[in-house]
Amino acid sequence: MPLRTPMLNHNYLLVQTSSLPDLVLVEVPKIEHAELNDQIEFFVRINDRDQLVNRIVITADTTFPLVCPIPKEVFSEDIKFITAELYYLHIRSQDGNMDRSPMLTLLLI
Numbered sequence: 001m002p003l004r005t006p007m008l009n010h011n012y013l014l015v016q017t018s019s020l021p022d023l024v025l026v027e028v029p030k031i032e033h034a035e036l037n038d039q040i041e042f043f044v045r046i047n048d049r050d051q052l053v054n055r056i057v058i059t060a061d062t063t064f065p066l067v068c069p070i071p072k073e074v075f076s077e078d079i080k081f082i083t084a085e086l087y088y089l090h091i092r093s094q095d096g097n098m099d100r101s102p103m104l105t106l107l108l109i
Helices: none
Strands: 023-028 039-046 049-057 066-071 082-091 098-100 104-108
Touching (some): 039 066, 049 066
Antiparallel strands (some): 039 049, 082 104
């Protein structure tokens, strides 16, 4: 089953960086085939540079949707009128294979 697009804690795809909270909360929807010890790595891509912003190991206590906090600074490095793309990887512990989610694209203003 393909991965689903990450979700922001608001519905805006046009993002005014100066008004972002200190932590931007992004949700990773339920991954049907996730197993114990699998990893979820969350990335933000700005200017073709991928930045790992969160890594979560699936445990017995993990609940979905996963909430990944991203520091505001990731989005507000004096960059304006540029896109930020958010995505995550599901890395299977059994074989190291990974699936990549579709990108959520934001316009930073």
